Amino acid sequence: MQDQPTAIELVDIVADFIRHHAMPQLQGHAAFHARVAANALDIVKRELEIAPKANAEEHGRLELLLERDGSLDELNRELCAEIERGEIGLESEELVDHLWKITLTKLAIDQPNYSGYVRALEEGSEA
Amino acid sequence: MGAETNPFADALTGAVRRGISGATGIANLKRLSGGASQETWAFDATTAGAPIPLILRRAPGGTRVTEGRGSTAAGLETEAKLIQLAGAAGVAVPPVRLVLAEDDGVGHGFVMDRIEGETIARKILRDAEFADARPKLARQCGEMLARLHKIDKATLPPLRVSPASEEIDQYYKTYKTHDHPHPVFELAFRWLKDNAPPDATAMTLVHGDFRHGNLMIGPEGVRAVLDWELAHIGDPMEDLGWICVNSWRFGNIDNPVGGFGKREDLFAGYEAAGGGKVDPERVKFWEVLGTLKWGVMCTTMVMAFKAGDRSVERATIGRRSSETEVDLLRLLAPRKKG
Known part of the structure; x- marks a missing residue:
């Protein structure tokens, strides 16, 4: 167990520092890259918050779907190979459900304001 | 300088x-x-x-x-x-x-x-200056595409010939080079291989990058089609699908054509200018392929970053390939039926 502040809190305060203290003193390219840097730290923060539980759930679903053990990376590669060979595809409700879950997780971390993600959430709640 | x-x-x-x-x-x-x-x-x-x-x-x-x-x-x-x-x-x-x-x-x-005008999507889609142009753009894009697809092939300089199967192979190789598993990309590649139009499908001049950034817009509409660098011989529906990719709508998700217009207007302009009957299913095929292309391009940014191009911007574009994955799932496995 690590000491406080937590990694999430540290990343959060650094992003805050870049946005509200460093950026206003920068111009042109440097200011643009500072904003991109702060956005990157927001991704890290969301990943720290969301990924541990989501990755564990993804791992569990992959073991069921593929009926084997392995690391998250190995199982994802195996899933890709089965999709490529046409052994599992759009006709599998389990696969489609799994792909939606991993994709919504990625977007929740990477780009939670993206139009396609926001719309997918709306459509999911109506489904 | x-x-x-x-x-x-x-x-x-x-x-x-x-x-x-x-x-x-x-x-x-x-x-x-x-x-x-x-x-x-x-x-x-x-x-x-x-x-x-x-x-x-x-x-x-x-x-x-x-x-x-x-x-x-x-x-x-x-x-x-x-x-x-x-x-x-x-x-x-x-x-x-x-x-x-x-x-x-x-x-x-x-x-x-040097033609004056605007190429920046966010300005074209939001600034008051282009308010009158926006409703006309989808139809004008259809007209431009029809005219360029109709150019007599005998008059063209030698160009790369790239039917759908070739485009799929090319991007699949690039995706495999990245060597990171993307199950949604795999699903999309599989779907594309299973649904590709035959190689003999009408082959014409294709612009190859007909979208924001390459369209010079004035208050009256399209002033110029720029950047012909990716032109090739291919399926004319490729250009119609590419401009409908959600990545070029800049948040205006309900205006599939570049964030400014409807498919119906794009298709009507295309047919009225003599481009022939539009096949919406083939346009959708190319929209799927276009979405996937942009997703794969985002992963090539990761490769560039890991190879030593260590800019923050380059690094973070890799985290935008997931945008195309949600778009691909909405196209191929929509959660809401109908």
């Missing part, structure tokens, strides 16, 4: 004097952008009267294209020829004034008119 210090300014002056009637010299030579495969410069030709605003498109350092989009790029002399043919066919393009020759000493490239 000023004209006086530019190493090819003197050579360009000579070329412009020889090639453009009434030109006495050049002024205000300024680099606008430089990709891996092309440089773009703005300058004015001076005359006895008003100066002529011009653009120079040139191979990097003047030499032939060897990297970047080089493998698929058409080459500058070819691009100049295509712009001339497109202009003659009624597509809005900047007139080509001069194709550089070997003894001009400027390198490979050409000079065209």
